[in-house]
Amino acid sequence: MAPVDEARTAGQPGLRERKKRETRVALSQAAIRLCVLHGWGNVTVDQIAAEADVSVRTFRNYFAGKAEAIAASHLERMLRVADDLLARPAGEGLWDSLLHAVLGQFVPPDNSASQNERWRQGVRLMLAEPALAGEIVKANAAAQQELARAIAQRTGTDTERDVYPKLVASVVAAGSAVAVEHSLRADGSVQLGAVLAQVFEQLAAGLPVP
Template sequence: MTPDADAPLGLRERKKRETRVALSRATIRLCVERGWENVTVEDIAAVANVSVRTFRNYFSGKAEAIAASHVERMLRIADELRARPATEPLWDAITGVVLAEFGGPAEPAGAESPQARRWRDGVRLMLAEPALQGEIVKANAAAQGAFAEAVAERIGSDPAHDVYPKLVAAVVGAASSVAVEHSLTAEPPTAVGPVLAEMLERLAVGLRAPS
């Protein structure tokens, strides 16, 4: 297949991912504002300016739409990991791409930007709503799989036989979850970035890349 033939497929895939993100964000925003039980698929479609049929083409319901944000975040991290310089040590590259997604400037003690507040509210929703838990489990599995593939590509291993990429994906996912939970429960609010940076530094020491 020629490069020109590849390009439209790539564009279509990007458009599909953009639509998924827009629908997921609209779902999270409405559920945070109105409460889980007070939001319908029709509401989400209206806010996102799409038809209900379009929503159903992407998601089976609200829970899957909300969980999709986590998968999309990890897909971005995997894409960025592939794009890092080949000469960069693995854990330097992992730390850079993960903190770019989860980190950001620290907020002054007791203060939060509107964006940070929306993020916290969205995460609290995902953690607290029982109807979401099954989709979150599936999203975590998909996210780890995508990240493991990127790690395997970077170190030139076969993920079907090498457990190292899967282990890295699992522990990075766990570290991210712990950092987010700590950030949500700390008083005053604590930025995720510094906590996650410390965890990744400890992982890099104890989980060195194969030579």
Template sequence: MPNSSGLRERKKRQTRAALSLATIGLCLERGWDNVTIEDIAAAANVSVRTFRNYFAGKAEAIAAGHVERTLRIADDIRAAPAGEPLWTSIVHAVQANFAPAGSADAGEEEFGRWRDGVRLLFAEPALQGELLKANASAQDELARAVADRTGTDPEHDIYPKLVAAVIGAGSTVAIEHCLHAESPTPLGPVLREVFGRLAAGLPLPTESGENSGH
């Protein structure tokens, strides 16, 4: 018999994700100041009351997208084959969930619009505090997933917390590299490079025969 509690939680998570995506999409399209809660509710086909049951405002809804992405990464890490090396699982999970859909194949004009939109959105002061809170929640969830895979205690062992912090830092470095590159740089390949280097123990570029940047 299906677990009704688990089903409710999945539906809530799906609704949160849909509202977050609608908020992000509208704000990128119209600009932060030109989007209302009513606009978001209409785009997600829910009532304004439903939106407010989940989020206090636009900033919280957008930050929730980061948490949802992290939940998917954590789910994938837990679901990886038991014999697969941890960092292989992490690379696959991050690559599958962090890169924008189609980013590796997007044309320069399309990717340039995505990059410019994200730059503007992340520069919005109202988002900064919510993003910090979302990042803390994401770190906790990643640490629990790593602990499940490694048989460690996320409350007392430093290892899962350290790995979670590295995942967060590596993802941030990849995104910032793409946002500030002189020419459109898809996120997918940069994520592969970042986590490939982390998995290899961060050898010096001269040791691995690679250049230090793009």
């Protein structure tokens, strides 16, 4: 086989995986959008598939139901946090890098949706749905595992030998979740970015007593 053919063949699995990941993201975002706007009980898998412009069969190839589809967005976001962490300058402090990575994925460039009370209320109701809780736990466990790998690579530690990367990953996941919940329950003037900055400032300082 010619070298160019080898390179093309070697690149195909990456392309397929990228396309699959894009489809997963599209389905997950469609599920979130519909459930936030119309309510959990008023959204079907058929509607989610139509919103994402795919067949119901395609949806079933990726997710068992809408709860799993929604939880997938959390895992995807934390995967991007891990990628962003590894892309930060090597000389930057770990907690500064983590804050930048989290802000880049948790705070959209356009904050209009987060300032819309109807949207915020819809998100609160969706996250309170009992059917979603178990899938969020599973997605969070997978997210922490991937983030721990990135932290280990960044700090020169090992996820099997050292407790540090797993500990930091779990703290980042918990701190981010606290910030999201706090901003959703506060009035509209409380911005998620500001809460995240406060959370990471406290974490970097070792959680001193106020």
